[in-house]
Amino acid sequence: MNVARVILALVFCTFFTASYFTNKYVLSILMFTFPTIFQGWQTSTGALLLLVTWKLGLVEINGLSRSAAFSQLPGSFLFIGNIYAGSKALSLLPIPFFFVLQNVSEVFAFLIVTVTHREKPPWMKLLSVCMLLGSAASVMVYNPRFGPSGYTWASIHLFCVGAYKVFQKNTKTSLLSDLEEQFINYVTSSLLLASLAYSTGDLSGALDFPLLTSYSFHTGCLGSAIFSFCLMLATVKLKGSLSPEHCGVWFFLAKILASGLSLLLSTFNTVLSPVTQCCIILNYAGEALFAYSDRFK
DSSP, X not given: OOHHHHHHHHHHHHHHHHHHHHHHIIIIXXXXXXXXXHHHHHHHHHHHHHXXXXXXXXXXXXXXXXXXXXXXXXXXXXXXXXXXXXXXXXXHSOHHHHHHHHTHHHHHHHHHHHHHXXXXXXXXXXXXXXXXXXXXXXXXXXXXXXXXXXXXXXXXXXXXXXXXXXXXXXXXXXXXXXXXXXXXXXXXXXXXXXXXXXXXXXXXXXHTOTTTTOHHHHHHHHHHHHHHHHHHHXXXXXXHHSOHHHHHHXXXXXXXXXXXXXXHOTTTOOOOOHHHXXXXXXXXXXXXXXXXXXXXX
């Protein structure tokens, strides 16, 4: 791997960690519990920034045909479920727990592909699946104070993440690039979340939020939108520059970095028991084995 790719990967890890930290800060520390408003702000800002960067010639977006846009709509609805449920889960769970449960989305996608394609998985892949499921279940059993709401939203989140991966794999078309798919996701999410914010009363509730005019709230929301957009661009660039195997390695390292730093920061006040620490380590070991099990067929 050359120096430019290493720098790109490090930039990706930086934005990955910063994005989750700012989201966690707004959702948990500031307790802004209005995901329709929060995610609507992020997706509308993302759509606007994507348009600006396109007009400046920094990214390439071709003309979107109506048929191509409609073909992406199922994925856009899964994307909305992903970010909405993910916000609810992240607001209730520590960052390491969130990643442990999110990793189960790989199992969900793997099981769907295995059943539909009638493939016989290697035994190491099955072992990694057991490690991921067992560690995630153990985290929930040994930390019941975060359930049922936190674990329920995390389950919806991992379902949407896994289903979106299957959707991308089975319906990926040359008509849309990754950035064009993301632009459709942004626009669809902005429109739907705006209507939901009004119909559910989140808009009036957000206007009464005690910290609405505070500097920390404005800084956190602005940072979350910018870091999320930069993370999206870095992710697209990383996938275009590295093989899926190398991308998986950097995603894995980014999660470890974010989890480890979240335990060191007093802001999040995360304390883990020895049993929970072992479960998290087992989960990451299962993720690593899952990523590399194909080479042992």
